[in-house]
Amino acid sequence: MTELHFSDVQRDCLQELVNVAMGQASDKLARYLGTFVHLQVPSIALVEATLLSQHFANRYQQQSATLVSLGFFGDQGLRGETIMLYQLANAGVIARLLGYSDDAVSEAEMLTDISSVLTTTFLSGLAEQLENSFSYAAPRILSSRDQYFADKLAYTAEQWQLALQVDIRYQLTDYSFNCDMILLIPGEAVLRLRQTLDNILAEF
Protein backbone atom coordinates (compact mmCIF):
# COMPACT_ATOMS: atom_id res chain seq x y z
CA MET A 1 0.00 0.00 0.00
CA THR A 2 2.83 2.41 0.89
CA GLU A 3 3.88 2.89 -2.73
CA LEU A 4 0.45 4.36 -3.43
CA HIS A 5 0.81 7.14 -0.91
CA PHE A 6 1.27 10.75 -1.91
CA SER A 7 3.98 13.06 -0.64
CA ASP A 8 2.85 16.29 1.04
CA VAL A 9 3.86 18.27 -2.03
CA GLN A 10 1.94 15.98 -4.34
CA ARG A 11 -1.07 16.12 -2.10
CA ASP A 12 -1.04 19.94 -1.95
CA CYS A 13 -0.72 20.08 -5.72
CA LEU A 14 -3.73 17.79 -6.12
CA GLN A 15 -5.73 19.85 -3.64
CA GLU A 16 -4.92 22.95 -5.67
CA LEU A 17 -6.03 21.32 -8.93
CA VAL A 18 -9.23 20.12 -7.28
CA ASN A 19 -9.88 23.64 -6.02
CA VAL A 20 -9.49 25.13 -9.48
CA ALA A 21 -11.69 22.47 -11.06
CA MET A 22 -14.31 23.03 -8.39
CA GLY A 23 -14.22 26.77 -8.94
CA GLN A 24 -14.80 26.29 -12.65
CA ALA A 25 -17.59 23.84 -12.01
CA SER A 26 -19.22 26.26 -9.63
CA ASP A 27 -19.12 29.01 -12.25
CA LYS A 28 -20.53 26.79 -15.00
CA LEU A 29 -23.28 25.44 -12.80
CA ALA A 30 -24.33 28.92 -11.70
CA ARG A 31 -24.71 30.01 -15.31
CA TYR A 32 -26.59 26.88 -16.25
CA LEU A 33 -28.91 26.79 -13.26
CA GLY A 34 -29.43 30.52 -13.19
CA THR A 35 -28.81 30.69 -9.50
CA PHE A 36 -25.77 31.52 -7.46
CA VAL A 37 -23.83 28.37 -6.74
CA HIS A 38 -21.24 28.30 -4.06
CA LEU A 39 -19.07 25.26 -3.88
CA GLN A 40 -17.03 25.37 -0.75
CA VAL A 41 -13.36 24.64 -1.13
CA PRO A 42 -13.50 20.92 -0.75
CA SER A 43 -11.30 19.10 1.62
CA ILE A 44 -9.69 16.13 0.02
CA ALA A 45 -8.40 13.11 1.77
CA LEU A 46 -6.69 10.06 0.41
CA VAL A 47 -8.03 7.06 2.20
CA GLU A 48 -7.74 3.36 1.82
CA ALA A 49 -10.84 2.18 0.03
CA THR A 50 -11.57 -0.40 2.70
CA LEU A 51 -12.09 2.29 5.34
CA LEU A 52 -14.61 4.26 3.27
CA SER A 53 -17.78 2.39 4.02
CA GLN A 54 -17.49 2.80 7.78
CA HIS A 55 -16.85 6.51 7.42
CA PHE A 56 -19.97 7.08 5.35
CA ALA A 57 -22.07 4.64 7.31
CA ASN A 58 -21.48 6.84 10.34
CA ARG A 59 -22.20 10.03 8.48
CA TYR A 60 -25.44 8.82 6.92
CA GLN A 61 -26.60 6.98 9.98
CA GLN A 62 -30.36 6.63 10.23
CA GLN A 63 -30.91 8.24 6.86
CA SER A 64 -31.86 6.70 3.58
CA ALA A 65 -29.04 7.45 1.20
CA THR A 66 -28.61 6.99 -2.51
CA LEU A 67 -25.37 6.06 -4.23
CA VAL A 68 -24.84 6.98 -7.84
CA SER A 69 -21.77 5.76 -9.68
CA LEU A 70 -20.19 7.25 -12.78
CA GLY A 71 -17.09 5.84 -14.43
CA PHE A 72 -14.49 7.93 -16.25
CA PHE A 73 -11.61 7.11 -18.52
CA GLY A 74 -8.76 9.35 -19.62
CA ASP A 75 -5.54 9.11 -21.59
CA GLN A 76 -2.35 7.62 -20.15
CA GLY A 77 -4.25 5.08 -18.09
CA LEU A 78 -5.92 7.60 -15.83
CA ARG A 79 -9.31 6.23 -14.89
CA GLY A 80 -11.63 5.78 -11.98
CA GLU A 81 -15.14 5.96 -10.69
CA THR A 82 -16.98 8.67 -8.82
CA ILE A 83 -19.63 7.92 -6.29
CA MET A 84 -22.09 10.57 -5.22
CA LEU A 85 -23.95 10.13 -1.98
CA TYR A 86 -27.21 11.91 -1.28
CA GLN A 87 -29.76 11.89 1.40
CA LEU A 88 -33.02 10.96 -0.23
CA ALA A 89 -34.71 13.82 1.58
CA ASN A 90 -32.89 16.10 -0.87
CA ALA A 91 -34.60 14.61 -3.91
CA GLY A 92 -37.30 17.31 -3.92
CA VAL A 93 -34.75 20.11 -3.77
CA ILE A 94 -32.82 18.54 -6.61
CA ALA A 95 -35.98 18.29 -8.69
CA ARG A 96 -36.71 22.00 -8.30
CA LEU A 97 -33.10 22.82 -9.00
CA LEU A 98 -33.15 21.00 -12.30
CA GLY A 99 -36.55 22.41 -13.23
CA TYR A 100 -38.37 19.09 -13.12
CA SER A 101 -42.04 19.71 -12.70
CA ASP A 102 -43.51 19.88 -16.17
CA ASP A 103 -43.35 16.18 -16.89
CA ALA A 104 -43.26 12.88 -15.10
CA VAL A 105 -39.72 11.99 -14.19
CA SER A 106 -38.73 9.16 -11.94
CA GLU A 107 -36.66 9.78 -8.86
CA ALA A 108 -33.99 7.48 -10.31
CA GLU A 109 -33.72 9.63 -13.41
CA MET A 110 -33.52 12.82 -11.37
CA LEU A 111 -30.69 11.47 -9.27
CA THR A 112 -28.70 10.19 -12.22
CA ASP A 113 -29.21 13.52 -14.00
CA ILE A 114 -27.96 15.68 -11.17
CA SER A 115 -25.08 13.28 -10.53
CA SER A 116 -23.87 13.38 -14.07
CA VAL A 117 -24.19 17.18 -14.24
CA LEU A 118 -22.25 17.69 -11.00
CA THR A 119 -19.57 15.09 -11.50
CA THR A 120 -18.86 15.56 -15.18
CA THR A 121 -18.70 19.33 -14.77
CA PHE A 122 -16.13 18.92 -12.03
CA LEU A 123 -14.26 16.07 -13.69
CA SER A 124 -13.88 17.78 -17.06
CA GLY A 125 -12.36 20.73 -15.20
CA LEU A 126 -10.02 18.42 -13.35
CA ALA A 127 -9.06 16.64 -16.56
CA GLU A 128 -8.19 20.00 -18.06
CA GLN A 129 -5.97 20.79 -15.07
CA LEU A 130 -4.25 17.45 -15.50
CA GLU A 131 -3.82 18.14 -19.22
CA ASN A 132 -6.01 15.19 -19.97
CA SER A 133 -9.58 14.62 -21.09
CA PHE A 134 -12.11 12.11 -19.84
CA SER A 135 -14.84 10.11 -21.42
CA TYR A 136 -17.70 9.00 -19.22
CA ALA A 137 -19.94 6.03 -18.74
CA ALA A 138 -23.63 6.55 -18.08
CA PRO A 139 -24.37 7.04 -14.38
CA ARG A 140 -25.87 4.13 -12.52
CA ILE A 141 -27.71 4.00 -9.23
CA LEU A 142 -25.96 1.51 -7.00
CA SER A 143 -28.43 1.69 -4.21
CA SER A 144 -31.50 3.64 -3.29
CA ARG A 145 -33.85 3.74 -0.32
CA ASP A 146 -31.50 1.34 1.29
CA GLN A 147 -30.33 1.63 4.84
CA TYR A 148 -27.64 -0.92 4.20
CA PHE A 149 -25.89 1.13 1.56
CA ALA A 150 -22.66 0.80 3.53
CA ASP A 151 -22.47 -2.82 2.39
CA LYS A 152 -22.90 -1.76 -1.23
CA LEU A 153 -20.25 0.89 -0.81
CA ALA A 154 -17.89 -1.57 0.84
CA TYR A 155 -18.40 -4.00 -2.04
CA THR A 156 -17.72 -1.31 -4.65
CA ALA A 157 -14.76 0.13 -2.79
CA GLU A 158 -13.19 -3.31 -2.42
CA GLN A 159 -12.29 -3.26 -6.08
CA TRP A 160 -10.25 -0.10 -5.75
CA GLN A 161 -7.00 0.43 -3.94
CA LEU A 162 -7.21 4.09 -3.18
CA ALA A 163 -9.99 6.51 -2.75
CA LEU A 164 -9.76 10.24 -3.04
CA GLN A 165 -12.46 11.48 -0.81
CA VAL A 166 -13.75 14.89 -1.76
CA ASP A 167 -16.29 16.41 0.57
CA ILE A 168 -18.37 18.84 -1.42
CA ARG A 169 -21.03 21.08 -0.06
CA TYR A 170 -23.28 22.71 -2.56
CA GLN A 171 -24.89 25.91 -1.46
CA LEU A 172 -27.26 27.75 -3.72
CA THR A 173 -28.97 31.03 -3.10
CA ASP A 174 -32.45 29.64 -3.28
CA TYR A 175 -31.79 26.05 -2.42
CA SER A 176 -29.40 24.33 -0.20
CA PHE A 177 -28.34 20.79 -0.25
CA ASN A 178 -25.19 18.94 0.29
CA CYS A 179 -23.86 15.70 -0.96
CA ASP A 180 -20.60 13.86 -0.90
CA MET A 181 -18.46 12.86 -3.78
CA ILE A 182 -15.89 10.11 -3.67
CA LEU A 183 -13.34 9.59 -6.38
CA LEU A 184 -12.18 6.00 -6.49
CA ILE A 185 -8.97 5.42 -8.36
CA PRO A 186 -7.33 2.03 -8.98
CA GLY A 187 -3.71 1.42 -8.04
CA GLU A 188 -2.04 1.76 -11.43
CA ALA A 189 -4.01 4.93 -12.17
CA VAL A 190 -2.76 6.34 -8.87
CA LEU A 191 0.80 5.87 -10.12
CA ARG A 192 -0.14 7.72 -13.34
CA LEU A 193 -1.76 10.49 -11.36
CA ARG A 194 1.36 10.89 -9.21
CA GLN A 195 3.53 11.01 -12.31
CA THR A 196 1.29 13.74 -13.76
CA LEU A 197 1.46 15.71 -10.51
CA ASP A 198 5.27 15.44 -10.51
CA ASN A 199 5.33 16.74 -14.09
CA ILE A 200 3.16 19.71 -13.15
CA LEU A 201 5.31 20.42 -10.09
CA ALA A 202 8.47 20.28 -12.23
CA GLU A 203 7.10 23.04 -14.49
CA PHE A 204 7.03 25.49 -11.58
Add this chain to the structure above:
Amino acid sequence: MQLDWLLQPLLTQLNTGVLVLDAQYRVVFFNQFIARRAELDLAKVQGNLLEDVFADLPIAWLKRKLDSVLHLQVPAFSSWEQRQYIIKLAHLRPLSSDSQYMAQNCSMLPLTAPDGVSRYICLLIEDATDAYVYQQQLQQSVMQLEHANRTDGLTGVYNRRYWQQQLGYEIQRAGRYQHPLSLLLFDLDKFKDINDQYGHQGGDFVLVELSRLIGSLLRDTDLFGRYGGEEFGVILPDTGMTGALQVANRICDTVARHKMLYNQQTLKATISIGVVSYFDQSIDELIRRADTALYCAKRQGRNRAVVYQPELEGYLKKVK
Protein backbone atom coordinates in the same frame (compact mmCIF):
# COMPACT_ATOMS: atom_id res chain seq x y z
CA MET B 1 -1.77 6.97 -44.20
CA GLN B 2 -4.91 8.82 -45.10
CA LEU B 3 -7.86 7.52 -43.02
CA ASP B 4 -10.62 9.99 -43.87
CA TRP B 5 -12.26 7.49 -46.25
CA LEU B 6 -13.00 5.25 -43.23
CA LEU B 7 -15.47 7.63 -41.71
CA GLN B 8 -18.37 7.25 -44.16
CA PRO B 9 -18.46 3.44 -44.36
CA LEU B 10 -18.04 3.20 -40.58
CA LEU B 11 -20.92 5.58 -39.88
CA THR B 12 -23.06 3.64 -42.37
CA GLN B 13 -22.26 0.23 -40.91
CA LEU B 14 -22.20 1.27 -37.26
CA ASN B 15 -24.68 -0.60 -35.10
CA THR B 16 -25.29 2.54 -33.08
CA GLY B 17 -27.49 5.47 -33.98
CA VAL B 18 -25.61 8.72 -34.58
CA LEU B 19 -27.68 11.90 -34.62
CA VAL B 20 -26.07 15.34 -34.73
CA LEU B 21 -27.93 18.55 -33.84
CA ASP B 22 -26.84 22.16 -34.02
CA ALA B 23 -27.18 24.62 -31.17
CA GLN B 24 -30.78 25.41 -32.22
CA TYR B 25 -31.57 21.67 -32.08
CA ARG B 26 -31.92 21.38 -35.84
CA VAL B 27 -31.05 18.06 -37.41
CA VAL B 28 -27.62 18.21 -39.05
CA PHE B 29 -26.92 14.55 -39.59
CA PHE B 30 -28.01 11.03 -38.79
CA ASN B 31 -26.55 7.74 -39.94
CA GLN B 32 -28.17 4.76 -41.63
CA PHE B 33 -28.97 3.12 -38.30
CA ILE B 34 -31.49 5.87 -37.62
CA ALA B 35 -32.54 6.51 -41.21
CA ARG B 36 -33.60 2.89 -41.71
CA ARG B 37 -35.34 2.43 -38.36
CA ALA B 38 -37.19 5.74 -38.50
CA GLU B 39 -37.76 5.51 -42.26
CA LEU B 40 -36.35 8.97 -42.88
CA ASP B 41 -34.33 10.49 -45.69
CA LEU B 42 -31.64 12.80 -44.34
CA ALA B 43 -31.67 15.02 -47.43
CA LYS B 44 -35.39 15.70 -46.94
CA VAL B 45 -35.27 16.65 -43.26
CA GLN B 46 -31.81 18.16 -42.86
CA GLY B 47 -32.05 21.57 -41.19
CA ASN B 48 -35.49 20.91 -39.70
CA LEU B 49 -36.13 21.15 -35.97
CA LEU B 50 -35.64 17.94 -34.02
CA GLU B 51 -39.26 17.79 -32.86
CA ASP B 52 -40.52 18.24 -36.42
CA VAL B 53 -38.41 15.38 -37.69
CA PHE B 54 -39.18 12.80 -35.02
CA ALA B 55 -42.77 12.36 -33.83
CA ASP B 56 -43.83 12.23 -30.17
CA LEU B 57 -40.50 13.18 -28.60
CA PRO B 58 -40.48 13.90 -24.85
CA ILE B 59 -39.39 17.34 -25.92
CA ALA B 60 -39.41 19.29 -22.61
CA TRP B 61 -37.37 16.58 -20.96
CA LEU B 62 -35.03 16.19 -23.91
CA LYS B 63 -34.41 19.93 -24.23
CA ARG B 64 -33.46 20.15 -20.59
CA LYS B 65 -30.85 17.46 -21.19
CA LEU B 66 -29.60 19.09 -24.38
CA ASP B 67 -29.40 22.48 -22.63
CA SER B 68 -27.10 20.99 -20.02
CA VAL B 69 -24.87 19.50 -22.71
CA LEU B 70 -24.69 22.79 -24.56
CA HIS B 71 -24.15 25.07 -21.57
CA LEU B 72 -21.97 22.90 -19.40
CA GLN B 73 -20.15 21.20 -22.29
CA VAL B 74 -20.46 17.90 -20.51
CA PRO B 75 -22.21 14.73 -21.66
CA ALA B 76 -25.71 13.73 -20.58
CA PHE B 77 -27.14 10.24 -20.48
CA SER B 78 -30.42 8.44 -20.66
CA SER B 79 -30.97 4.80 -19.79
CA TRP B 80 -33.73 2.50 -21.07
CA GLU B 81 -34.34 1.47 -17.49
CA GLN B 82 -35.62 4.94 -16.69
CA ARG B 83 -36.96 5.98 -20.06
CA GLN B 84 -37.51 3.08 -22.37
CA TYR B 85 -36.99 5.06 -25.54
CA ILE B 86 -36.48 8.64 -26.69
CA ILE B 87 -37.01 8.34 -30.43
CA LYS B 88 -39.57 5.89 -31.75
CA LEU B 89 -37.43 3.45 -33.68
CA ALA B 90 -38.21 -0.05 -34.92
CA HIS B 91 -36.12 -2.83 -33.44
CA LEU B 92 -34.89 -6.21 -34.63
CA ARG B 93 -36.81 -8.33 -32.12
CA PRO B 94 -40.36 -7.87 -33.42
CA LEU B 95 -41.42 -11.28 -32.10
CA SER B 96 -39.64 -11.65 -28.78
CA SER B 97 -40.23 -8.14 -27.42
CA ASP B 98 -43.64 -6.99 -26.23
CA SER B 99 -42.65 -3.42 -27.00
CA GLN B 100 -43.16 -1.90 -30.40
CA TYR B 101 -40.18 0.43 -30.04
CA MET B 102 -36.48 -0.09 -29.50
CA ALA B 103 -35.31 0.22 -25.88
CA GLN B 104 -32.48 2.76 -25.96
CA ASN B 105 -29.41 3.85 -24.09
CA CYS B 106 -28.47 7.31 -25.20
CA SER B 107 -25.35 9.43 -24.68
CA MET B 108 -25.52 13.10 -25.59
CA LEU B 109 -22.08 14.52 -26.23
CA PRO B 110 -20.93 18.11 -26.77
CA LEU B 111 -19.08 18.79 -30.05
CA THR B 112 -17.29 21.88 -31.25
CA ALA B 113 -16.66 22.52 -34.95
CA PRO B 114 -13.07 23.12 -36.16
CA ASP B 115 -13.84 26.89 -36.17
CA GLY B 116 -13.75 26.64 -32.36
CA VAL B 117 -17.08 28.47 -32.01
CA SER B 118 -19.96 26.48 -33.47
CA ARG B 119 -21.44 24.07 -30.96
CA TYR B 120 -23.16 20.82 -31.82
CA ILE B 121 -24.58 17.90 -29.92
CA CYS B 122 -24.08 14.29 -30.90
CA LEU B 123 -26.64 11.73 -29.73
CA LEU B 124 -25.40 8.16 -29.70
CA ILE B 125 -28.29 5.72 -29.52
CA GLU B 126 -27.71 2.09 -28.61
CA ASP B 127 -30.25 -0.67 -28.97
CA ALA B 128 -30.97 -2.14 -25.51
CA THR B 129 -33.98 -4.20 -26.62
CA ASP B 130 -32.28 -7.49 -25.75
CA ALA B 131 -31.56 -6.31 -22.21
CA TYR B 132 -35.16 -5.07 -22.00
CA VAL B 133 -36.52 -8.43 -23.13
CA TYR B 134 -34.32 -10.34 -20.69
CA GLN B 135 -35.40 -8.10 -17.87
CA GLN B 136 -39.09 -8.58 -18.71
CA GLN B 137 -38.56 -12.35 -18.70
CA LEU B 138 -36.63 -12.15 -15.46
CA GLN B 139 -39.35 -10.09 -13.80
CA GLN B 140 -41.97 -12.57 -14.94
CA SER B 141 -39.95 -15.49 -13.59
CA VAL B 142 -39.42 -13.72 -10.29
CA MET B 143 -43.15 -13.09 -10.01
CA GLN B 144 -43.94 -16.75 -10.75
CA LEU B 145 -41.34 -17.87 -8.22
CA GLU B 146 -42.72 -15.54 -5.59
CA HIS B 147 -46.19 -16.90 -6.24
CA ALA B 148 -45.02 -20.53 -6.07
CA ASN B 149 -43.04 -19.78 -2.94
CA ARG B 150 -46.10 -18.69 -0.98
CA THR B 151 -48.73 -21.02 -2.41
CA ASP B 152 -49.82 -24.48 -1.36
CA GLY B 153 -49.40 -26.66 -4.45
CA LEU B 154 -52.64 -28.63 -4.02
CA THR B 155 -55.23 -26.10 -2.88
CA GLY B 156 -53.78 -22.82 -4.15
CA VAL B 157 -54.18 -21.13 -0.75
CA TYR B 158 -51.09 -19.78 1.08
CA ASN B 159 -48.62 -22.36 2.30
CA ARG B 160 -47.85 -22.71 6.00
CA ARG B 161 -44.52 -20.86 5.96
CA TYR B 162 -45.91 -17.78 4.21
CA TRP B 163 -49.18 -17.83 6.17
CA GLN B 164 -47.39 -17.98 9.49
CA GLN B 165 -45.04 -15.18 8.44
CA GLN B 166 -48.07 -13.03 7.56
CA LEU B 167 -49.64 -13.86 10.92
CA GLY B 168 -46.48 -12.48 12.55
CA TYR B 169 -46.81 -9.23 10.54
CA GLU B 170 -50.52 -8.91 11.31
CA ILE B 171 -49.84 -9.36 15.02
CA GLN B 172 -47.21 -6.59 14.88
CA ARG B 173 -49.62 -4.31 12.99
CA ALA B 174 -52.52 -5.01 15.37
CA GLY B 175 -50.27 -4.34 18.36
CA ARG B 176 -48.86 -1.11 16.93
CA TYR B 177 -52.13 0.46 15.78
CA GLN B 178 -54.39 -1.12 18.42
CA HIS B 179 -56.51 -2.76 15.74
CA PRO B 180 -58.51 -5.92 16.46
CA LEU B 181 -57.28 -9.17 14.91
CA SER B 182 -58.77 -12.65 14.98
CA LEU B 183 -57.68 -16.09 13.90
CA LEU B 184 -59.64 -19.15 12.78
CA LEU B 185 -58.09 -22.58 12.80
CA PHE B 186 -60.20 -25.33 11.28
CA ASP B 187 -60.01 -28.97 10.49
CA LEU B 188 -62.03 -31.27 8.23
CA ASP B 189 -64.13 -33.63 10.33
CA LYS B 190 -63.32 -37.32 9.92
CA PHE B 191 -61.06 -36.72 6.94
CA LYS B 192 -59.63 -40.19 7.39
CA ASP B 193 -63.06 -41.67 6.61
CA ILE B 194 -63.26 -39.68 3.37
CA ASN B 195 -59.81 -40.93 2.38
CA ASP B 196 -60.75 -44.51 3.24
CA GLN B 197 -64.00 -44.36 1.34
CA TYR B 198 -63.00 -42.40 -1.76
CA GLY B 199 -59.24 -42.88 -1.85
CA HIS B 200 -56.61 -40.16 -1.50
CA GLN B 201 -57.65 -38.60 -4.79
CA GLY B 202 -61.13 -38.21 -3.36
CA GLY B 203 -59.63 -36.65 -0.22
CA ASP B 204 -57.58 -34.24 -2.33
CA PHE B 205 -60.69 -33.36 -4.33
CA VAL B 206 -62.52 -32.42 -1.11
CA LEU B 207 -59.59 -30.27 0.09
CA VAL B 208 -59.45 -28.40 -3.23
CA GLU B 209 -63.23 -27.99 -3.46
CA LEU B 210 -63.63 -26.73 0.11
CA SER B 211 -60.63 -24.38 -0.17
CA ARG B 212 -62.29 -22.79 -3.18
CA LEU B 213 -65.65 -22.57 -1.41
CA ILE B 214 -64.25 -21.08 1.80
CA GLY B 215 -62.00 -18.71 -0.12
CA SER B 216 -65.11 -17.30 -1.82
CA LEU B 217 -66.59 -16.44 1.60
CA LEU B 218 -63.60 -14.33 2.69
CA ARG B 219 -62.64 -10.71 2.17
CA ASP B 220 -59.64 -9.77 0.02
CA THR B 221 -57.70 -8.76 3.12
CA ASP B 222 -58.25 -12.07 4.93
CA LEU B 223 -55.32 -14.47 4.73
CA PHE B 224 -56.24 -18.08 4.08
CA GLY B 225 -53.55 -20.74 4.44
CA ARG B 226 -53.09 -24.47 4.71
CA TYR B 227 -51.62 -25.22 8.09
CA GLY B 228 -50.95 -28.87 7.31
CA GLY B 229 -52.81 -31.99 6.18
CA GLU B 230 -56.52 -31.17 6.47
CA GLU B 231 -55.95 -28.25 8.84
CA PHE B 232 -56.34 -24.65 7.62
CA GLY B 233 -56.07 -21.19 9.11
CA VAL B 234 -57.68 -17.85 8.33
CA ILE B 235 -56.23 -14.56 9.59
CA LEU B 236 -58.95 -11.91 9.93
CA PRO B 237 -57.38 -8.42 10.21
CA ASP B 238 -59.50 -5.62 11.73
CA THR B 239 -61.95 -8.17 13.06
CA GLY B 240 -62.97 -8.63 16.70
CA MET B 241 -64.39 -11.68 18.43
CA THR B 242 -68.03 -11.13 17.39
CA GLY B 243 -67.18 -10.66 13.73
CA ALA B 244 -64.80 -13.62 13.76
CA LEU B 245 -67.45 -15.92 15.23
CA GLN B 246 -69.95 -14.78 12.57
CA VAL B 247 -67.44 -15.61 9.83
CA ALA B 248 -66.69 -18.98 11.46
CA ASN B 249 -70.38 -19.92 11.72
CA ARG B 250 -70.99 -18.87 8.15
CA ILE B 251 -68.10 -21.04 6.95
CA CYS B 252 -69.31 -23.97 9.05
CA ASP B 253 -72.89 -23.76 7.73
CA THR B 254 -71.88 -23.21 4.11
CA VAL B 255 -69.52 -26.19 4.14
CA ALA B 256 -72.11 -28.48 5.80
CA ARG B 257 -74.72 -27.55 3.16
CA HIS B 258 -72.34 -27.84 0.22
CA LYS B 259 -72.77 -30.90 -2.00
CA MET B 260 -69.75 -32.05 -3.97
CA LEU B 261 -69.93 -34.37 -6.95
CA TYR B 262 -67.02 -36.82 -7.17
CA ASN B 263 -67.05 -39.79 -9.59
CA GLN B 264 -70.85 -39.64 -9.92
CA GLN B 265 -71.18 -39.70 -6.14
CA THR B 266 -72.43 -36.87 -3.97
CA LEU B 267 -70.09 -36.04 -1.08
CA LYS B 268 -70.67 -33.94 2.00
CA ALA B 269 -68.17 -32.85 4.61
CA THR B 270 -68.17 -30.77 7.78
CA ILE B 271 -65.52 -28.80 9.56
CA SER B 272 -64.75 -27.76 13.15
CA ILE B 273 -63.38 -24.32 13.87
CA GLY B 274 -61.41 -22.80 16.73
CA VAL B 275 -61.78 -19.02 17.03
CA VAL B 276 -59.41 -16.72 18.93
CA SER B 277 -58.91 -12.97 19.15
CA TYR B 278 -55.57 -11.27 19.64
CA PHE B 279 -54.78 -9.53 22.92
CA ASP B 280 -51.02 -9.19 23.18
CA GLN B 281 -50.29 -12.90 22.94
CA SER B 282 -47.24 -14.26 21.15
CA ILE B 283 -47.80 -15.91 17.79
CA ASP B 284 -47.22 -19.34 19.29
CA GLU B 285 -49.66 -18.69 22.12
CA LEU B 286 -52.29 -17.41 19.69
CA ILE B 287 -52.04 -20.56 17.58
CA ARG B 288 -52.06 -22.76 20.70
CA ARG B 289 -55.28 -21.14 21.91
CA ALA B 290 -56.94 -21.51 18.51
CA ASP B 291 -55.88 -25.14 18.57
CA THR B 292 -57.41 -25.59 22.04
CA ALA B 293 -60.72 -24.09 20.85
CA LEU B 294 -60.60 -26.31 17.76
CA TYR B 295 -60.03 -29.36 19.95
CA CYS B 296 -63.05 -28.43 22.07
CA ALA B 297 -65.19 -27.99 18.94
CA LYS B 298 -64.27 -31.56 18.03
CA ARG B 299 -65.05 -32.82 21.55
CA GLN B 300 -68.39 -31.05 21.56
CA GLY B 301 -69.54 -33.02 18.53
CA ARG B 302 -67.82 -31.41 15.48
CA ASN B 303 -69.40 -29.23 12.74
CA ARG B 304 -69.28 -26.14 14.93
CA ALA B 305 -67.19 -23.10 15.84
CA VAL B 306 -65.90 -22.63 19.39
CA VAL B 307 -64.46 -19.39 20.74
CA TYR B 308 -61.42 -19.70 22.96
CA GLN B 309 -61.97 -18.94 26.65
CA PRO B 310 -59.55 -19.60 29.49
CA GLU B 311 -62.08 -22.04 31.00
CA LEU B 312 -61.53 -24.33 28.01
CA GLU B 313 -58.08 -25.14 29.33
CA GLY B 314 -59.69 -26.90 32.33
CA TYR B 315 -62.15 -28.69 30.06
CA LEU B 316 -59.24 -29.92 28.02
CA LYS B 317 -57.52 -31.33 31.11
CA LYS B 318 -60.71 -33.10 32.27
CA VAL B 319 -61.34 -34.92 29.00
CA LYS B 320 -57.70 -35.89 28.71
